[in-house]
Amino acid sequence: MINTLFSGDRPQSRILAAILILIGLALAFAPFLFPGTKPLDTAARICIFIVLVASYDLLLGYTGIVSFAHTMFFGIGAYGVAIALSVMGPGFSAIGVGVVAGTLVSAVLALAIGLFSLRVKAIFFAMVTLAVASAFAVLVSQMSGFTGGEDGLTYRIPRELTPAFRLADFRLFDVRLDGRLLAYYLVFFCALALFLAMLRIVNSPFGTTLKAVRDNAFRAEAIGYRVIWYRTTATVLSAAMASLAGALLAIWIRYTGPATTLSMEIMIDILLMVVIGGMGTMYGAVIGATLFILAQTYLQNLMGAAEQATEALPLVSVLLAPERWLLWLGVLFILSVYFFPDGVVGRLRRRG
Amino acid sequence: MSETAIRPKLVGPTPLERVRRAAPLLLAPVMALAGLAAIGDPSVWLTLTVAGLAMGLMIFIMASGLTVVFGLMDVINFGHGAFVSVGAFVGFTVLAWLAGWTQSPAVILNLAAVFLAILASMAITGALGLAFERVIVKPVYGHHLKQILVTMGGLIVAQQLIHVVWGPDAIHVARPQSLQGSFIFGEAAIEKYRVFAVGIGLVLFLAMRHVLRATRLGLLVRAGVENGEMVEALGYRIRRLFLLVFMAGSALAGLGGVMWGLYQETITAHMGSEIMVLVFVVVIIGGLGSIEGCFIGALLVGLLANYMAFLAPKIALVSTIALMVGVLMWRPQGLYPVVKAK
Numbered sequence: 053m054i055n056t057l058f059s060g061d062r063p064q065s066r067i068l069a070a071i072l073i074l075i076g077l078a079l080a081f082a083p084f085l086f087p088g089t090k091p092l093d094t095a096a097r098i099c100i101f102i103v104l105v106a107s108y109d110l111l112l113g114y115t116g117i118v119s120f121a122h123t124m125f126f127g128i129g130a131y132g133v134a135i136a137l138s139v140m141g142p143g144f145s146a147i148g149v150g151v152v153a154g155t156l157v158s159a160v161l162a163l164a165i166g167l168f169s170l171r172v173k174a175i176f177f178a179m180v181t182l183a184v185a186s187a188f189a190v191l192v193s194q195m196s197g198f199t200g201g202e203d204g205l206t207y208r209i210p211r212e213l214t215p216a217f218r219l220a221d222f223r224l225f226d227v228r229l230d231g232r233l234l235a236y237y238l239v240f241f242c243a244l245a246l247f248l249a250m251l252r253i254v255n256s257p258f259g260t261t262l263k264a265v266r267d268n269a270f271r272a273e274a275i276g277y278r279v280i281w282y283r284t285t286a287t288v289l290s291a292a293m294a295s296l297a298g299a300l301l302a303i304w305i306r307y308t309g310p311a312t313t314l315s316m317e318i319m320i321d322i323l324l325m326v327v328i329g330g331m332g333t334m335y336g337a338v339i340g341a342t343l344f345i346l347a348q349t350y351l352q353n354l355m356g357a358a359e360q361a362t363e364a365l366p367l368v369s370v371l372l373a374p375e376r377w378l379l380w381l382g383v384l385f386i387l388s389v390y391f392f393p394d395g396v397v398g399r400l401r402r403r404g
Numbered sequence: 405m406s407e408t409a410i411r412p413k414l415v416g417p418t419p420l421e422r423v424r425r426a427a428p429l430l431l432a433p434v435m436a437l438a439g440l441a442a443i444g445d446p447s448v449w450l451t452l453t454v455a456g457l458a459m460g461l462m463i464f465i466m467a468s469g470l471t472v473v474f475g476l477m478d479v480i481n482f483g484h485g486a487f488v489s490v491g492a493f494v495g496f497t498v499l500a501w502l503a504g505w506t507q508s509p510a511v512i513l514n515l516a517a518v519f520l521a522i523l524a525s526m527a528i529t530g531a532l533g534l535a536f537e538r539v540i541v542k543p544v545y546g547h548h549l550k551q552i553l554v555t556m557g558g559l560i561v562a563q564q565l566i567h568v569v570w571g572p573d574a575i576h577v578a579r580p581q582s583l584q585g586s587f588i589f590g591e592a593a594i595e596k597y598r599v600f601a602v603g604i605g606l607v608l609f610l611a612m613r614h615v616l617r618a619t620r621l622g623l624l625v626r627a628g629v630e631n632g633e634m635v636e637a638l639g640y641r642i643r644r645l646f647l648l649v650f651m652a653g654s655a656l657a658g659l660g661g662v663m664w665g666l667y668q669e670t671i672t673a674h675m676g677s678e679i680m681v682l683v684f685v686v687v688i689i690g691g692l693g694s695i696e697g698c699f700i701g702a703l704l705v706g707l708l709a710n711y712m713a714f715l716a717p718k719i720a721l722v723s724t725i726a727l728m729v730g731v732l733m734w735r736p737q738g739l740y741p742v743v744k745a746k
Contacts, residue, residue, distance in 0.1 A: 118552045179684040186681045187725045194718040379564035386557040
C-alpha cells in the first residue's frame with residue numbers, strides 16, 4: 053500500500069523518514085495543533101510551495117534544465133483563478149474554469165518556449181526564460197484593466213471556503229469547524245495528491261528516461277530516445293503543475309498580484325528551496341519548502357534578537373539584521389551547490 | 405594520370421553568400437528607417453533615435469564582457485548584473501565626494517569627475533571580477549547547471565552586500581552641471597548626456613575592435629574563442645587569458661553601471677539584474693560569443709525599445725522579446741554565431 057502510494061521511492065533513510073512523517077503529520081493536523089491565523093497561513097503556504105518546488109525539481113533536478121520562468125507559470129495559474137472569480141463571481145464553476153484555462157495557457161506557453169529554445173543548450177534556455185518571464189511580469193502589471201496591474205486582484209471565493217461558513221455548530225478540540233478549515237484541507241489534499249502524482253511521474257519509465265537525458269543527453273539520443281521530446285514534455289508537465297500550485301495559492305489568499313506570484317524574488321526563493329532541500333529528490337522539495345518558509349516566517353525574529361544582542365559590534369550587528377537573512381541564505385546556497393549538491397535529502401540518505 | 409590529378413580549388417564566398425553575411429549590418433539602419441516611417445515627425449524621431457543609440461551603446465558596454473567570456477570559456481555569468489550595480493554605487497560615491505567638481509559650471513571639472521568615477525568603479529568591479537572568478541566560478545568550470553546556480557547565488561549575495569554598505573533605499577544620482585539639459589536642433593531636443601553616452605560607447609566599441617583585431621592579445625582571445633585547446637597546446641596559458649578577460653568584462657559592466665546610473669538618475673541594488681534582461685536579449689540576438697553581433701543586437705534593442713516606448717508604451721519590453729524571437733526564427737544561433745563545437 054505505502055509502496056504504491058510512494059511509487060516505490062521510499063525515503064531510504066530513517067532520519068529522513070522520521071522528518072517527513074513529522075512534517076506530514078504537522079501539516080495534516082495543523083489547524084488543531086497550531087491554533088491561530090498565522091500558523092495556519094504558514095502551513096498552507098508550505099503545502100503550496102511543496103508542490104511548486106517539486107514541480108521545479110522535476111525540471112531542474114530530474115531533467116537538468118534551468119528555467120527562470122517558473123514563477124510565470126505559477127502566476128498564470130493564480131491569475132487564471134483570480135480572473136475567473138472576479139469575472140464570473142464566486143462559485144466552484146468559476147474556480148474550475150480558471151484552473152483549466154490557467155493550466156492550458158501554461159502548458160501551451162511552455163510548449164512554445166520549449167520547442168523554441170530547448171534545442172540549443174541549457175544556458176540558452178535559462179537566458180530565454182529569464183527574458184520572457186520578466187517581459188511577462190511587466191506585461192501583467194501594464195494590463196491593469198484585465199489583471200489589476202500592480203495592485204493585483206482581490207476577489208471573493210465561494211462562501212463554503214470562507215470563515216463565515218459553519219460546517220457544524222460544535223467545536224472539535226476547541227477549533228471552530230468553519231469554511232477556512234475546509235479551505236485549508238482543500239489546499240492540503242490537493243497538494244498531497246499533486247505531490248504523489250509527481251512522485252509517480254519521476255519513478256515511471258518516463259522519469260527514468262528524464263534522468264538518462266540529464267546525465268548524458270548524447271547517449272540517450274544515441275540509444276534512440278528523442279531528447280527534445282522528453283525535455284519539452286518535462287517542461288510542459290512542470291509548467292502545468294506550477295500553475296495548479298498557483299491556483300491553490302489564489303484560492304487560499306483570495307488575492308493575486310505581481311508581487312505574490314510573478315516576482316523574481318519568488319523565483320529565487322524557489323531556487324534556494326530546491327537546492328537546499330536537494331535536487332533530483334522529490335522529498336527535497338518537502339524539506340526545502342518547509343525549512344525555507346519556517347525560516348522566512350520565524351527566523352527573522354530570531355535574527356532581530358541576535359542583532360540586539362550584538363549591538364556593540366557595529367559590522368556584525370548590521371550583518372545580522374533581520375532584513376539580511378537572504379544574504380545568509382545566498383551563502384548557504386552557494387556552499388550547498390559546491391559541497392552537497394544533493395542537498396539535505398542526499399546528505400541524510402548517504403548516512404543511511 | 406597526372407593530367408587528371410585532383411586539384412584543390414579554393415572557393416570564395418559567392419556574392420549571394422556575401423550579401424547574406426552582411427545582412428545583419430543592415431538591420432540597425434532598417435530599424436531606424438522603419439521607426440521614422442512609424443513615427444512620422446522627424447524631430448521626435450531624431451530625439452528617440454539618439455536616445456535609442458545611447459541606450460543601445462550602454463547595453464553593449466555591459467553585454468560585451470558577458471559575451472566574450474562565454475565565447476572564450478563557455479561560462480555564462482548570471483551574476484554579471486551585480487557588477488553593474490556595484491559599478492553604479494561606486495560611481496555614485498565618487499561623484500558625491502567630488503560634489504564641488506560636479507556642481508561647478510566648468511566642463512573640464514565635470515568631465516574629470518565623471519572619468520574619475522568611471523575609473524574608480526572599473527577598478528573596483530575589475531577586482532571584484534577577480535574575486536568572483538576565483539571563488540565562485542572556478543570550481544564549476546564545464547558544468548553549466550552549477551554555473552547558472554552558483555553565479556545566481558553570487559548575485560543574491562552581492563545585492564545583499566550592497567544593501568549592507570549603501571542601505572536598502574534607491575539613491576538619486578545628480579548628473580554633473582554640464583551634462584544636464586539638452587541641445588536644441590530645430591524642433592528636436594537632444595539630451596546632452598545621451599550624446600555623451602553615444603560618444604563613450606562608440607569610442608569603446610572602436611577601441612575594443614582595435615584590441616581584438618590588431619593586437620596580440622586580441623589575436624589570442626579570438627583564437628581562444630575559435631579553439632581553446634589549440635591555443636593551450638601552442639603554449640599559452642589560456643586560464644590566465646581568461647581571467648584577464650573576465651576582469652575586463654566585469655570592469656566594463658561597472659563602467660556600464662556608472663553610465664546607466666547617470667542615465668536613469670536613480671540607482672538601486674536591483675538595477676543590475678533588471679538591465680540584465682535586456683543584456684541577455686542582446687547577447688542572444690547577437691549570437692553567443694560574438695562582439696559584432698552583440699553590437700548590432702544592442703543597437704537594435706535600444707532603438708526598438710525607445711521607438712516602442714513612444715508608439716505603444718505598454719508593450720515596450722515585450723517588443724524586444726518579439727525581436728529576439730524574430731531574429732531566432734531567421735537565424736537560430738543568433739546573428740553571428742561563434743561557438744559551434746562546444
